[in-house]
Amino acid sequence: MNTALCPDFTLEAVYESMASLPVFPKIVHEALRVLDDPEKNISDVAKIIRLDHGLVANILKLTNSAMFGLSQQVSDLETALALLGQNRIREVLIASAAMPYLSRDLHGYEMSPQDLCFHSIGCAMISEVVSQRLGFGHSTELFTAAILHDVGKIVLDIYVGPRLMEVLERSRRDESDFSVAEWEVIGTDHAVAGSSILQQWEFPRDICRAVRAHHDPDLYIQDRLSAMLAFCNILAVQLGLGVGADGFRYRISDELLYVLGCNEKDYFDCLELSLRALEDAQEVIRLIFA
Numbered sequence: 495m496n497t498a499l500c501p502d503f504t505l506e507a508v509y510e511s512m513a514s515l516p517v518f519p520k521i522v523h524e525a526l527r528v529l530d531d532p533e534k535n536i537s538d539v540a541k542i543i544r545l546d547h548g549l550v551a552n553i554l555k556l557t558n559s560a561m562f563g564l565s566q567q568v569s570d571l572e573t574a575l576a577l578l579g580q581n582r583i584r585e586v587l588i589a590s591a592a593m594p595y596l597s598r599d600l601h602g603y604e605m606s607p608q609d610l611c612f613h614s615i616g617c618a619m620i621s622e623v624v625s626q627r628l629g630f631g632h633s634t635e636l637f638t639a640a641i642l643h644d645v646g647k648i649v650l651d652i653y654v655g656p657r658l659m660e661v662l663e664r665s666r667r668d669e670s671d672f673s674v675a676e677w678e679v680i681g682t683d684h685a686v687a688g689s690s691i692l693q694q695w696e697f698p699r700d701i702c703r704a705v706r707a708h709h710d711p712d713l714y715i716q717d718r719l720s721a722m723l724a725f726c727n728i729l730a731v732q733l734g735l736g737v738g739a740d741g742f743r744y745r746i747s748d749e750l751l752y753v754l755g756c757n758e759k760d761y762f763d764c765l766e767l768s769l770r771a772l773e774d775a776q777e778v779i780r781l782i783f784a
């Protein structure tokens with residue numbers, strides 16, 4: 495049987511691919527647990543992180559980039575952690591551990607290894623400036639959801655690839671978002687796949703829900719984290735930030751702006767702030783891929 499012609503069969507294969515995906519580094523969850531333990535300190539967190547050299551290297555790259563904006567360059571892990579503070583340590587840990595998953599060639603979505611990484615990091619950086627502008631304050635959950643929101647693409651890529659033209663044609667013909675056409679052709683979409691991956695990786699339920707909802711207007715208006723993630727993603731897409739074949743094939747709904755209390759001026763301010771975040775994100779990507 496040709497699996498590319500049968501959505502049910504494709505769906506089964508998608509779930510098998512998800513199950514065989516490498517687990518999110520246990521070290522990160524352990525470091526986050528120690529970070530929450532009042533009896534432990536930064537040295538205890540550093541001791542755990544040091545077990546993974548690749549993770550340490552990524553942490554230092556990101557800590558020294560515009561993403562975390564420290565006032566000084568650091569070359570050792572403990573100093574980096576001390577300067578970052580508790581919330582930022584969470585973010586740098588998640589972002590650093592996510593890099594190997596996000597830096598992949600996604601032929602199916604026509605994305606280079608830099609594209610998904612740039613889009614994800616840019617979206618996280620946009621989430622910070624937009625949260626501030628809209629008066630939502632800093633949210634580590636939003637930052638995490640933004641970094642990982644399109645992770646489903648790494649699993650769906652091989653299934654979307656052979657049917658990309660069909661997905662694009664449907665999206666054009668029906669004037670529907672790419673994710674709707676993706677669902678119709680493949681039997682699922684990258685938001686659903688991403689949410690399942692994050693559940694498998696034991697991420698908190700709120701983050702899994704926001705990722706599941708980020709292209710679904712009926713879902714993303716139901717809670718603030720989902721609405722903010724959907725908004726930041728749309729801003730990243732509108733600026734063409736690391737987009738592939740699905741770029742510019744998503745629309746912003748009036749309801750989304752309404753639930754966020756975002757008027758026309760707020761929206762254009764957010765777009766302008768996002769443009770500046772984009773420049774910083776470019777610098778981060780240059781450092782990561784140097």
Ligand SMILES: [Fe+2]
Pocket residue numbers: 643644684685708709727
């Ligand atoms: Fe997406």
Ligand SMILES: [Fe+2]
Pocket residue numbers: 613643644727
């Ligand atoms: Fe996205």
